[in-house]
Amino acid sequence: xxxxxxxxxxxxxxxxxxxxxxxxxxxxxxxxxxxxxxxxxxxxxxxxxxxxxxxxxxxxxxxxxxxxxxxxxxxxxxxxxxxxxxxxxxxxxxxxxxxxxxxxxxxxxxxxxxxxxxxxxxxxxxxxxxxxxxxxxxxxxxxxxxxxxxxxxxxxxxxxxxxxxxxxxxxxxxxxxxxxxxxxxxxxxxxxxxxxxxxxxxxxxxxxxxxxxxxxxxxxxxxxxxxxxxxxxxxxxxxxxxxxxxxxxxxxxxxxxxxxxxxxxxxxxxxxxxxxxxxxxxxxxxxxxxxxxxxxxxxxxxxxxxxxxxxxxxxxxxxxxxxxxxxxxxxxxxxxxxxxxxxxxxxxxxxxxxxxxxxxxxxxxxxxxxxxxxxxxxxxxxxxxxxxxxxxxxxxxxxxxxxxxxxxxxxxxxxxxxxx
Numbered sequence: 001x002x003x004x005x006x007x008x009x010x011x012x013x014x015x016x017x018x019x020x021x022x023x024x025x026x027x028x029x030x031x032x033x034x035x036x037x038x039x040x041x042x043x044x045x046x047x048x049x050x051x052x053x054x055x056x057x058x059x060x061x062x063x064x065x066x067x068x069x070x071x072x073x074x075x076x077x078x079x080x081x082x083x084x085x086x087x088x089x090x091x092x093x094x095x096x097x098x099x100x101x102x103x104x105x106x107x108x109x110x111x112x113x114x115x116x117x118x119x120x121x122x123x124x125x126x127x128x129x130x131x132x133x134x135x136x137x138x139x140x141x142x143x144x145x146x147x148x149x150x151x152x153x154x155x156x157x158x159x160x161x162x163x164x165x166x167x168x169x170x171x172x173x174x175x176x177x178x179x180x181x182x183x184x185x186x187x188x189x190x191x192x193x194x195x196x197x198x199x200x201x202x203x204x205x206x207x208x209x210x211x212x213x214x215x216x217x218x219x220x221x222x223x224x225x226x227x228x229x230x231x232x233x234x235x236x237x238x239x240x241x242x243x244x245x246x247x248x249x250x251x252x253x254x255x256x257x258x259x260x261x262x263x264x265x266x267x268x269x270x271x272x273x274x275x276x277x278x279x280x281x282x283x284x285x286x287x288x289x290x291x292x293x294x295x296x297x298x299x300x301x302x303x304x305x306x307x308x309x310x311x312x313x314x315x316x317x318x319x320x321x322x323x324x325x326x327x328x329x330x331x332x333x334x335x336x337x338x339x340x341x342x343x344x345x346x347x348x349x350x351x352x353x354x355x356x357x358x359x360x361x362x363x364x365x366x367x368x369x370x371x372x373x374x375x376x377x378x379x380x381x382x383x384x385x386x387x388x389x390x391x392x393x394x395x396x397x398x399x400x401x402x403x404x405x406x407x408x409x410x411x412x413x414x415x416x417x418x419x420x
Contacts, residue, residue, distance in 0.1 A: 001029050003037040005045070006313060006327050008344035014367075014381075017398045021106045021123060022159075027092065052077055053086040101400055103420050104128070109219065109330070110395040110402055111163040111170075112388035118170060119395065119402060119417075120160045120384070127160060127172055127183065128420060134402070136419035140183050140190055147177045147197060155190035157181065161384075162219030162274070164227060171227055173217040180209075180217060180229065180240065180247075194240055194247050202234050202254030204264075206246040214238075219330070221274035221281065223296055228281060230271040237271060237283065237294065251294050251302055258288040258309050266302035268292065269310060273330035273385070277338055277353060282331045284340065289313035289325040291340060291351060305353050315345045315365060320356045325349075332385035332392065336407055339392055341382040348374075348382065348392065348405060362392075362405050362412055369399045369414075377412035379403065 004010045009018075010032040019028050031037055040049050043062065050059035050073070058077070081087050105123025116137075119128045126141030138152060146156035160181070162173035170183040171193065179195030193209060200213025215233025222228075228250065229238040236252035251263040252271075259267035273284030276296065282305075283292040290307020294300070306323040314324030330341035331351075340349045340358070347363035361374060368378030382403075384395030392405040393415070402415045 001031050001036050003031040003034055003042070003045075005311075006344050008326060008381075014398075017381075021397075023123075050074075050077065053081045103417055104400045104402070106397050106400060107384065107395040107402065108159075108161040108175075108397060109163055109173075109384035110386050110393050111165060112386040112391075112393045113165050117393065117402070117415075118163050118165070120163060120172065122159050122161060122175075122397075123400075125157045125159060127157070127163070127170070128417070129185075130417060134415045134417045136417060138188065139420070140188075145176075147174070147179065147192075149181075149191050150189060152183075152188045152190065162217070162230065164220035164222040166222045166227075171220050171222070173220050173229065175216050175218060178214045178216065178233075180214070180220075180227070193242070199233065202236060202249065202252075204249060206241075206248040209240055209245050209247040212247050218270075218272045219274045219284075221276050223276045223281070228274055230274050230283065232270045232272050232286075235268045235270060237268070237274075237281070250298075256287065256310070258285065258290055258304065258307060260303050261301055263294065263298070263300075263302060266294075268302075272383075273328065273341070275331045275333040275338065275385075277333035280353070282333055282338060282353065284328040284331040286327050286329055286343075289327055291325075291328065291331060291353075293353060305351065305356050306358055313344075315342070315347070317349070317359050318357070323356075323358045325358075329381075329383040330385040330395075332387045334387035336387055336390060336392075339385055339387070341385050341394065343381050343383055343397075346379045346381065348379070348385070348394065361407075361410075367398070369396070369401070371403075371413045372411065374405060374410040374412055377403075377405075 012030045048061040108122035109120040111118040117130045125145045129138040140152045141157045145158040148156040158176040161175045164171045168186045172181045174181045180193045182193040195214040198213045218232040219230040227240040231238045235256045237250045239250040240247040252268040256269045257267035269287035272286040275282045280293045291305040294302045313326045316324035326344035329343040338351045346367045350361045367380040370378045380398035383397040386393045394403040396403045
């Protein structure tokens with residue numbers, strides 16, 4: 001049952017895109033007006049309600065549950081009722097299967113590098129390398145979900161997202177594998193840099209990177225020998241030191257909320273985008289529809305540039321407390337300034353971190369796919385941004401495309417990917 005928090009999540013059209021993006025193989029009921037939520041007395045996302053084959057509610061569990069425990073509970077219920085003759089093992093023939101997509105599929109993040117462009121082709125579980133004109137040079141990942149190191153064509157990712165480049169090493173947030181991968185661009189090989197594959201929980205201190213348990217790493221940023229990680233599943237920012245092979249929390253207590261303060265006590269909510277801006281790290285704090293800022297030198301507090309709380313969202317430009325975003329997933333920064341992918345509003349916005357001012361620079365509120373003057377162009381839940389040479393490259397997730405905003409000309413064009 002899908003009961004939405006954000007307005008954009010109420011439309012069945014968008015729910016269908018989300019189900020396809022995650023390749024769900026079970027029916028999904030959209031509950032936009034909270035009827036099912038209220039009927040079952042639900043108070044938290046997610047909540048599990050156990051209903052036996054006779055229609056009796058026999059248990060509740062608020063919050064995520066370990067798969068092993070959930071699997072055991074459901075099997076016990078089914079075994080008892082199967083023995084009593086109450087279970088009919090006939091498959092439901094109601095599924096709407098998504099067609100396979102040529103080219104890109106739900107690209108999550110994009111990284112513009114000198115003479116190169118790297119795209120997290122998330123729906124195809126691979127990383128695509130092109131030139132700036134969109135000609136494919138290499139592909140890392142077989143296209144099948146899984147975890148495997150090795151040569152580019154044999155390696156496997158599962159729904160990769162954020163990318164960061166240092167020298168000849170391209171780091172990738174292997175989100176659903178709960179790992180960080182390192183792609184050696186000179187050799188064309190993939191290796192695991194951090195994570196065991198098990199979903200972890202907030203744990204203070206530094207840990208050996210390959211023994212650490214991560215949780216849905218969503219974006220990456222490289223700065224001064226360190227890899228910063230938006231650890232969305234823990235509501236924290238982590239940092240990895242490749243020089244000594246350690247990793248650990250950098251900011252965030254692990255409690256989901258919007259609260260400023262010291263690095264280890266501040267509260268974040270599903271951070272999903274990172275960008276270095278001067279001496280600060282900008283964070284797209286998606287679940288609070290906020291942009292946060294924290295010091296890169298480890299001294300100082302986490303502060304809020306725009307955003308008010310878990311249930312304060314909308315589409316309002318302006319300054320400080322009057323600004324409203326809706327589930328931003330990406331932030332980019334460079335000499336041209338700082339920008340936000342206001343994902344559920346289908347817009348790109350410019351942010352002035354010092355003045356705490358936000359102005360729309362591309363995209364109409366309605367979803368779609370059209371190029372042209374920035375204000376009339378249309379996107380559909382853009383999730384990734386990267387700045388280079390006066391252009392903002394956009395992973396336009398639900399349009400399965402990479403778009404390019406020429407900042408000087410204020411025009412949007414679609415970058416055609418050739419040879420994929």
